[in-house]
Amino acid sequence: MNSYISSVIFIFLLGGTVFYIGARRRLFKGLNVHELVTIAVFCSLLYIAGLPFKFGLSRIPFIHAFTYSIPFTAVLFIGIRLVPKLGTATLIIFGHSLLSQIISRGINPLWWPYALLAGFVLELYFLLCRSYLESRANVLGAGLLRGLVVYIYFYYISAPYIWHIFYAPWYIFVQTLQGVIGSGIGALIGFSLSKPIISAYRHGGL
Amino acid sequence: MRYISRATFFHHLDPRTKILMSLACACLIVILNTSFSLFGLFMILLAAFFSVKPPLSYIKITTYLMGMAIVATVISQGFFYYFEPRTPILTILPKDAGLIGKLTGGISIYREGLIYGIVQSMRLFSATLLSMIIVMSTHPSDLILGLKRFGVPEKIGFMLTVSIRFLPALAEEAKRILIAQKLRGLRLKGLRGAIKGFRLLLQPLIIDSLRKARRTALAAEVRGFTGKRTEIKNIRFLWTDWVTLSIVFLIMVLAIKSRFHL
């Protein structure tokens, strides 16, 4: 129980740090309606990206971490590139989590820190790099970081403390490695896909 | 899996009660320690599940999910049981066999692990049942309203409503795009094929979603949306809510007492 509670405190501190830096740099410009709706659409898209994995279509359990990370990170990063502001990443990830809970998993606040952590880590990364996925290196770094943090937290904190399910260190290592590589690939796919999308977006039609 | 309109006890409860119940049950699922208490919780939730009058298809889905859960848990915990004492009933890779053996410390199936897996999967069963109960008995807009009353900001509530609104349409669209691609002769093989197919699906899907987003945003603007809003819907705690919450609270106190031997 202790690790879980300390992790929650840690996540709150992380969020506080992000908030503080953001306030200092006056980055809280607020989101207009269009951005809000775009983020909402991306929450739905994330949910859809995960649908093939929900009912066992690609549920080969051993490589699940790899196959799920790719579409998730790709869609997430395209969304962030479209609304490159402080808070987008957190809103998309947390919004998606709430959406899944409202629609199918049932509201369970115990999983909220997990989603918030994923968001805050990325926000901090963007703040420190002063870039919202503007270069390939930045994108790759963000992807790898996401994979690392999310899978380690899941296997060391969420699964053991919420489900009381423990995994051997070597298994965690393999899964995290998959998660990291998958997120990296997804990140790069998202980056390359976002370029024609953003240019089409800017130059009319839409 | 969606909300189904019926008139059961759970349907009449205030969404806030159900959110608090979810939290309490989620905590119970975590706190309870003995196979007896876990089984008890599972039975209570099972009864609650049937009280919501689920249709046959939902019962089937729930059984399927619980089946998957128990299989996955028993297998994983059978392999990964880390506490002592543990007796291996089948050793796949002995501790000292080659590099993998040394790195992993040996891969075996442990008897205690299997039993542990069965017991722990009751947690997952309870979680599955709980989620089903809440989702079936509470309309999403009521859940969002409940969240808003708990302090979730208006803009987030709007965002969630819009996401839910869009979900079926986007899912249908994704299906149509896949068919259109198939009709254009697209055949995909292997991992590279899957990635290529994914990229080809995403581009039109996202662009069209962005179009929808822009149209919806314009429509929201001319509908006067600013983020501030009068909320006319009312949810009130009835005596059933208070009674339910009290019972849940009592159970929580008892559980914490017995678990932490207070």
Next chain:
Amino acid sequence: MIIIKDLTYSYPEADYPTLEGINLDIREGEFVLLIGPTGSGKSTFLYCLNGLIPHVFAGDIRGDIRINGISPQEITVAEISRIVGTVFQNPESQIFMLKVEDDVAFGCENLSLPKEEVIKRRDMALKEMGLLHVRNAETFNLSGGMKQRLAISSIYAMGPNIFLFDEPTTDLDSKGRGELLGIIRKLKEKGNTILLVEHQYEDFLPVTDRVIILENGKIINETKSFHSIRTVCRERRCFKGYSNEIDIQDLTFGYRKERPILKDINLNIRRGELIAVCGENGSGKTTLLKIMAGLLKPDKGRFALLGFNNPAIEELIGRVGFLFQNPDEQLFANSVEEEIMFGPLQLKKKVDKEEYLKLANFNTVRKRHPQTLSRGQRQLLAILSILAMEPQVIILDEPTTGLDYNNLCSLFKILNTLVNENKTVIFSTHHMGVKEFADRAILLEDGRIVSDEIYK
């Protein structure tokens, strides 16, 4: 009262203004019909009236607009929405809530009106717009016409007396259009000022006070009396081919067995025919087309296409081309050229892309990203991309949606070319005027063929 003086507007980074020197006075209670080709600035004009320009769309706006004495540029979009209500084309994007009555109240809630006021207005709007019987329904399940009605109700509840409609009937079938006409009539009778932008405007002429024609951003003609502006675009062609391309016998199909969508369909289609399938939404048009394309398998009865009996999709790729309703779901490439060549590439066929580019005058845009084209062009591109696979039978689901007159002519020129090459073309439509372009019109009602007219 709307008074517009010398309105000129350019979108940011545009080379030339979208609206130029617009001078217009609209009296209270007038019904003004605004028509013109796609791209003439009609929507832009509406956006200047409801405040989206300049508050949401930046750009250079000049001239003076006064609505009841107030300029939209001086107040927020939300404040303007109390005076000017806007109904857009796509009903889907104008519904926010999950339940009907919640959506009707949405607008008033946004205005931060007191609770009792919101409830009062909501109930009034539900009643006057005829939505009381569905007030607790899920918005997801409504028909297109009902969704449009819901959007109008929500705006009506906000209390504006000027209503702007931006091509509201595009996505509706004739039943929906009829319903919409009824509502707009009602609004007019209550003394509201209405400004309607439409391509399919014939139905609205009886209630119109004034017709304004916009072309290239300028008003070119204002007329109080209407005379036919259309000329029929039709080419002579010789009817070849007597072999049966598609043969349907006693066909029944339903997505769920208990509820058949198509019942006892008997149909023979000969090679080289140009066929229009008409009917309301829900009559089974799209389902019939999908069966003909091999996308669905009949529950009962026989279906033969190009000599194949009950073919699977795989057998038909490259032989049958199917165009879905939304062209954007069928554009996957990064340039117009690539899009056209996409299908042939997958099928390993060699085709001359120049020939196809020429068909729709796409030479100048060949390198552009498909999504930067106008909707009419995207529609044509989607068709070209299917034609490039050189199918024998081409099936199009509602290809006429949203096309202005010029694009309609381009479309039918292409279809005529195909038929002259002895290809079979079948399309569904609820655009009633389009029947004249086809050789044969099949009318579906409730899943059955009720009429099969040949026009030759």
